[in-house]
Amino acid sequence: MVSAILPLVLEDVELRRQGKRILGPVSLTLEGEGITVVMGPNGAGKTSLLRAMHGLERINRGRAVWQGGAEDVRARQAFVFQTPVLMRRSVLDCIAYPLILDGVARRDARARGEAAAEEVGLHVTLSAPVSVLSGGERQKMALARALIRAPEVLFLDEPCANLDLHSTAEIERVLTAARDRGTRIVMSTHNVGQARRLADDILFLFDGRLIETGSGDAFFAGPGTPEARAHINGDLLP
Amino acid sequence: MNDIVEGLWQAARLVVTLDPGLAEITLRSLQVTVTATVIASAIGLPMGAWIAVNRFRLRRFAIAILNALMGLPPVVVGLIVYVLLSRSGPLGVLGLLFTPTAMIIAQVIIITPIIASISHQAIRELWADYHDLLISLHATRAQRIKTLLWDGRRALMTASLAGFGRAIGEVGAIMIVGGNIDHATRVLTTAIALETGKGDFGLALALGFVLIALAIAVNLALHMLSGTERGSRW
Numbered sequence: 001m002v003s004a005i006l007p008l009v010l011e012d013v014e015l016r017r018q019g020k021r022i023l024g025p026v027s028l029t030l031e032g033e034g035i036t037v038v039m040g041p042n043g044a045g046k047t048s049l050l051r052a053m054h055g056l057e058r059i060n061r062g063r064a065v066w067q068g069g070a071e072d073v074r075a076r077q078a079f080v081f082q083t084p085v086l087m088r089r090s091v092l093d094c095i096a097y098p099l100i101l102d103g104v105a106r107r108d109a110r111a112r113g114e115a116a117a118e119e120v121g122l123h124v125t126l127s128a129p130v131s132v133l134s135g136g137e138r139q140k141m142a143l144a145r146a147l148i149r150a151p152e153v154l155f156l157d158e159p160c161a162n163l164d165l166h167s168t169a170e171i172e173r174v175l176t177a178a179r180d181r182g183t184r185i186v187m188s189t190h191n192v193g194q195a196r197r198l199a200d201d202i203l204f205l206f207d208g209r210l211i212e213t214g215s216g217d218a219f220f221a222g223p224g225t226p227e228a229r230a231h232i233n234g235d236l237l238p
Numbered sequence: 239m240n241d242i243v244e245g246l247w248q249a250a251r252l253v254v255t256l257d258p259g260l261a262e263i264t265l266r267s268l269q270v271t272v273t274a275t276v277i278a279s280a281i282g283l284p285m286g287a288w289i290a291v292n293r294f295r296l297r298r299f300a301i302a303i304l305n306a307l308m309g310l311p312p313v314v315v316g317l318i319v320y321v322l323l324s325r326s327g328p329l330g331v332l333g334l335l336f337t338p339t340a341m342i343i344a345q346v347i348i349i350t351p352i353i354a355s356i357s358h359q360a361i362r363e364l365w366a367d368y369h370d371l372l373i374s375l376h377a378t379r380a381q382r383i384k385t386l387l388w389d390g391r392r393a394l395m396t397a398s399l400a401g402f403g404r405a406i407g408e409v410g411a412i413m414i415v416g417g418n419i420d421h422a423t424r425v426l427t428t429a430i431a432l433e434t435g436k437g438d439f440g441l442a443l444a445l446g447f448v449l450i451a452l453a454i455a456v457n458l459a460l461h462m463l464s465g466t467e468r469g470s471r472w
Contacts, residue, residue, distance in 0.1 A: 054374065055373075056370060056373060056374060072376065074374070074376045075375075075376040077374075078374070079370075079374040081370060081371070085367065085368060085370065085371040086367075087368070087371075087385075087389055088364075088389040088390075089389065097375070098375050101375055101376075101377050101381055
């Protein structure tokens with residue numbers, strides 16, 4: 001599957017909040033396939049960059065342009081938030097919710113919701129309230145909800161933060177499978193090991209600026225900036 | 239103390255013997271109040287949700303007015319509705335004065351701000367939780383409001399019940415626009431006022447106890463039907 005909404009071009013994108021610059025100016029082009037991992041220390045602007053790409057943040061300067069500028073461009077994307085949004089519904093209804101918005105009949109939406117839960121390895125009572133799920137299960141629920149529309153581009157903000165190794169491995173399995181089906185994935189992570197395992201490309205941010213980009217292999221073999229090198233090595237940055 | 243005991247005793251006797259007069263005014267109370275609550279909920283719940291979800295000029299002003307209207311004096315509402323519906327008023331041709339419809343209109347005006355304000359508060363908190371998700375999923379404005387109303391239905395039921403509670407106990411406005419006419423517009427609260435005026439405290443208290451029992455019964459029935467406690471897990 002080749003996305004019809006890519007490439008996404010960011011031209012000198014800058015975000016400011018309460019007079020303070022939190023991102024940018026950032027220019028980049030997102031195209032092709034695979035997994036792009038956004039790395040950087042806390043406050044570097046990873047979440048802001050993902051949200052700006054997805055259209056959740058008001059851009060103060062510059063612009064983000066998707067291919068074709070289609071009206072439904074956001075409907076062809078999905079976003080998994082670091083803290084999953086728990087709707088006051090059952091697990092199954094939470095997963096099937098995007099399809100309900102699309103006008104899919106409730107019975108069909110729920111059947112596809114069950115399949116999506118199976119796909120991400122969410123083996124819980126689907127009729128239970130979503131609030132009873134553990135942290136890892138909530139993240140899987142959010143992933144199933146994001147994947148149920150078969151998005152062309154999937155954004156994930158720290159999808160494995162606070163998860164144990166088993167849950168992390170399961171989520172990485174789902175992401176790898178989605179990538180193999182042609183879903184373009186852009187995700188942020190603090191986990192250097194996870195970035196090594198998943199990244200086809202790296203975007204490294206520092207102090208709101210994109211200071212290094214390149215293939216995952218090249219980045220980890222020889223980072224070009226002292227900040228990236230320190231981040232990979234786990235050194236304390238000033 | 240004797241009056242209270244006698245009132246309780248008389249209330250029990252009226253209920254047990256299914257007193258026709260009591261049944262009539264109780265049913266009219268329910269009919270007027272439930273109708274007013276349904277209409278006010280149909281207006282107030284979407285209004286509260288709309289204000290919570292949308293950003294517009296004068297939004298803060300609108301919220302302040304809504305909150306202020308929660309304390310609307312019923313007597314003043316009754317007076318305004320009376321003037322509007324009186325023979326010489328702009329709506330006099332409808333001939334609604336001293337009918338249950340006039341009482342419903344007055345109650346709707348009194349409780350709509352209460353329902354809208356409480357629902358606005360509940361939906362605003364839910365909207366803060368759902369905002370990013372609904373924007374991300376490309377939900378239309380109508381879909382957002384529908385989702386918030388559905389997922390916040392238990393809090394919204396509380397808003398409607400608050401409106402019901404205010405309406406069932408209301409006396410000033412409906413006395414003015416209804417006239418407390420026997421077999422026509424007499425309800426529990428106006429009957430209580432009448433009996434108190436006549437000095438029949440026992441009967442007035444009996445009607446009061448029936449009114450309280452009615453309000454509790456409606457609340458309990460709605461909570462049981464909606465499974466509030468079962469659903470409180472989410």
